[in-house]
Amino acid sequence: MRVLHTSDWHLGRSFHGVDILDHxxxxxxxxxxxxxxxGVELVVVAGDxxxxxxxxxxxxxxxxxAVVRLTRTCPVLVTSGNHDSPTRLGFAGELLANAGLxxxxxxxxxxxxxxxxGIDGVTVAVYGLxxxxxxxxxxELDADRSHTGVLKAAMDRVRDxxxxxxxxxxxxxxxxxxxxxxxxxxxxxERDLRVGGIGDxxxxxxxxxxxxxxxxxxxxxxxxxxGVRYSGSPIAFSFSEQTHVKxxxxxxxxxxxxxxxxxxxxxxxxxxxxLTGTLESILDDPATAxxxxxxxxxxxxxxxxxxxxxxxxxxxxxxxxxxxxxxEAPAAVIAVDANGVPVTDPLAIAEAFVEHVSSxxxxxxxxxxxxxxxxxxxxxxxST
Numbered sequence: 001m002r003v004l005h006t007s008d009w010h011l012g013r014s015f016h017g018v019d020i021l022d023h024x025x026x027x028x029x030x031x032x033x034x035x036x037x038x039g040v041e042l043v044v045v046a047g048d049x050x051x052x053x054x055x056x057x058x059x060x061x062x063x064x065x066a067v068v069r070l071t072r073t074c075p076v077l078v079t080s081g082n083h084d085s086p087t088r089l090g091f092a093g094e095l096l097a098n099a100g101l102x103x104x105x106x107x108x109x110x111x112x113x114x115x116x117x118g119i120d121g122v123t124v125a126v127y128g129l130x131x132x133x134x135x136x137x138x139x140e141l142d143a144d145r146s147h148t149g150v151l152k153a154a155m156d157r158v159r160d161x162x163x164x165x166x167x168x169x170x171x172x173x174x175x176x177x178x179x180x181x182x183x184x185x186x187x188x189x190e191r192d193l194r195v196g197g198i199g200d201x202x203x204x205x206x207x208x209x210x211x212x213x214x215x216x217x218x219x220x221x222x223x224x225x226x227g228v229r230y231s232g233s234p235i236a237f238s239f240s241e242q243t244h245v246k247x248x249x250x251x252x253x254x255x256x257x258x259x260x261x262x263x264x265x266x267x268x269x270x271x272x273x274x275l276t277g278t279l280e281s282i283l284d285d286p287a288t289a290x291x292x293x294x295x296x297x298x299x300x301x302x303x304x305x306x307x308x309x310x311x312x313x314x315x316x317x318x319x320x321x322x323x324x325x326x327x328e329a330p331a332a333v334i335a336v337d338a339n340g341v342p343v344t345d346p347l348a349i350a351e352a353f354v355e356h357v358s359s360x361x362x363x364x365x366x367x368x369x370x371x372x373x374x375x376x377x378x379x380x381x382x383s384t
Contacts, residue, residue: 235269
């Protein structure tokens, strides 16, 4: 049986203030085509469909278009993430299930699997765990106030149900920060889930499940075991994801034995690049023009801030969205006389201050302005 695992669409999110719904639409067009042509028999979306609990009308329209088209080919199971409103995302869940859209946004459905049988006769019991906020769900689950506690309690319910089902493979979709023995690849675009200083839970809470389809981390990665995976987001939402290869995860699940896992790259609507150097060196570099269609982050190392750097950059790189100044911190500058003795002359102190903050001594024009300012203060009798 073939299953496609994706997550973290974050419909409605912008990239540094720029609307990217067209990028989402392009991904959905590709996804629908892949599902139709590659024999996908179930699509699992593991949370964070939307970027906000109250999504925009345009975001809802994009989601509606996606699920209408996907469910023409196969069923779709969706869990709510920490960005989603469970109530809004789960609206009319029972009715939509009749159309092939299976929403898992409430505790009452965590032990209610979707049973899907593939054309090869393999049946998979698919359980969906919504994002479980410890402070909201621990009492109903009779669990400790921790992510580990609520997930363990939820999985106890799943295992109780699975124990009475024979001859089925198991899949759990969940939205959480799950860690294993290695280092998790995190991104700036992910919301912190910490409760009491702890935001993660161990992969061991899912022991005994054939495959765990995770959402929350935006980089595709396995957690401790190849069968516990984050699909990652299908498009990038921050420059911390510049090195990510965005993908969906495709599973071929046999009746017994190992699951074949394939990462299928998704289209890249706009690549990311970070350029570092002085403004003139970046603008004069022949390679710079090749980044005209990229999202661009620029780190300027000029000793003094150049005039209109963003305007000059965008004339060549129209999708420059982030600009920072990262020159080396200047050493402390002290105004001294010819013998190295600190001076109290206001003009000398002002000139030393300009050199300290700009890394270069004041030029003739700046020196004249400083002199006039000091003289005005002196004449006015203002004490400093």
